[in-house]
Amino acid sequence: MNLTLTRQTMAPWDDPEDWWPALTAATHELDAPVGVIAVEALASNAFDLLDRAAGLPIRVASKSVRVRGVLDAVLALPGYRGILAYSLAEALWLAETCDDVVVGYPTADRGAIARLAADDKLASRVTIMVDDVAQLDLVDAVVAPGKRAVIRVAIELDASYRSRTLGHIGVRRSPVFTPAQAEALAEAVIARRGFRLVGMMAYEAQIAGVTNAGPRKAAVRAMQRASARELAARRGEAVRRVRDVADLEFVNGGGTGSIESTHADASVTEVAAGSGLFGPHLFDGYVQFTPAPAAAFALDVVRRPTDDIATVLGGGWIASGPPAPDRLPKVVWPSGLRMLPRESAGEVQTPLRGAAARDLAVGDRVWLRHTKAGELSEHLAAFALVDGGALVGELPTYRGEGKVFL
Structure with a gap:
């Protein structure tokens, strides 16, 4: 229905x-x-996310939904644009009806890479994520550049926070941390035949995915504020450097729990959100929503x-x-x-x-x-x-x- x-x-x-x-x-x-x-609670959450994004387009994180009917209903609302998928196989399936699907994680699915490379329509709709030239090598090993469609690529910048006292805070994702590393990878992508660099992504898990409500979470809130400040400066410089070598279509950031701080970063062009649609109980513990x-x-x-x-x-x-x-x-x-x-x-x-x-x-x-x-x-x-x-x-x-x- x-x-x-x-x-x-x-x-x-x-x-x-x-x-x-x-x-x-x-x-x-x-x-x-x-x-x-x-339905009424889902609708309330969908519009609440739009209000919090304050005009910044929202890319729906399919991992947090996994119901096509819900994805379709949300994407029909003005303010939502595109899907952030979690696997290339999923992205290819969703791209049958959605014309803008970004895969949020690198892939080693050779069968899915071959299907993407063999279909011009899917290749125009799906963007894969990379943080290492080895991932480009894998694509080339599956289908040589001259025998496939041009593959759309986005670079993931590590958004974790490196505290002098607490060490690494956040999830272990991309090895690309500094603006110089982002620029170097961007140059490597555009130098490769058969790829087109179209976007960047940085997911601040230590802000988006860590509850912060209550008197015992004052230290968490302080960490998140410090992390947001550090990331805004570092991501802003990384985006500037990458834009100097490639014409980016999007810069994706955030998550349900970090929309406000992500929105405040002028280098970001869209925010990702998905969990806030269903409202699981993990998200009862946030100050901002x-x-x-x-x-x-x-x-x-x-x-x-x-x-x-x-x-x-x-x-x-x-x-x-x-x-x-x-x-x-x-x-x-x-x-x-x-x-x-x-x-x-x-x-x-x-x-x-x-x-x-x-x-x-x-x-x-x-x-x-x-x-x-x-x-x-x-x-x-x-x-x-x-x-x-x-x-x-x-x-x-x-x-x-x-x-x-x-």
């Missing part, structure tokens, strides 16, 4: 005692596990081992990243339920304890939110769409369309 998003004036999710029972009622005929996208819980999943109670424990079937949908309690799904309804420390979220069952557990019966529904956004889609064939408390349709996930990219 086609999904249309409109700006919202109400926030019914702010009243959990009405919100979650309404989702239960809307999906009571669907068997668990059931994933739900609340509060997403609506647009995506959630429900499990059914199947046994009662004791009077104060209710056990649901499944639940072990653990998020990637450093193993810690914040990688677990968050039980949100009924309120007051908690996982058992010695079992936690299990592959086939999850016991829950709390006052509300005493009132749960076999067949009752429990609602949870995933830590991350797109990873939830990997556990489901489709999301049920609920709008205004009514079930209005469903949208297949990548997996439901038979696609498993990572």
